[in-house]
Amino acid sequence: MTDTTIFDKILAREIPADIVYEDELLLAFKDIAPKAPVHYLIIPKQRIATLNDANPADQALLGHMMLTAAQLAHKAGIAEDGYRVQMNVNKGGGQVVYHIHLHMFGGRQLDA
Ligand code: AMP
Numbered sequence: 001m002t003d004t005t006i007f008d009k010i011l012a013r014e015i016p017a018d019i020v021y022e023d024e025l026l027l028a029f030k031d032i033a034p035k036a037p038v039h040y041l042i043i044p045k046q047r048i049a050t051l052n053d054a055n056p057a058d059q060a061l062l063g064h065m066m067l068t069a070a071q072l073a074h075k076a077g078i079a080e081d082g083y084r085v086q087m088n089v090n091k092g093g094g095q096v097v098y099h100i101h102l103h104m105f106g107g108r109q110l111d112a
Contacts, residue, residue: 007043007099020075025061026068028104037107038076038083042068049098051089069104078106
């Protein structure tokens with residue numbers, strides 16, 4: 001098991017977050033440093049450090065994260081205009097928090 005992260009504290013409600021969605025598997029909240037007018041992070045309640053640590057048993061969970069991103073884009077009113085879903089992996093991929101998360105952001109024109 002890897003070290004805990006700030007996202008564990010958010011999951012435990014030890015630090016505040018602007019939560020936009022929760023179910024038995026996932027939590028989604030607004031990124032504290034948004035890169036676009038809408039910028040949500042979608043995290044599993046189960047801690048998986050990086051995508052490299054996911055295994056076939058996590059397939060449904062990962063799919064659920066993707067579909068939740070689309071659902072939240074619809075709710076935020078940006079689905080038709082378009083948005084981006086991104087997962088950073090390890091240092092070279094720009095990952096800072098080692099608890100997998102999808103970034104879902106949009107609400108402005110994003111670079112191609
Ligand atoms: P990554 O670089 O993919 O690991 O992304 C981590 C993201 O977590 C960054 O976009 C941060 O702005 C965001 N972040 C860090 N701490 C918090 C927090 N307490 N609440 C919300 N977002 C956070």
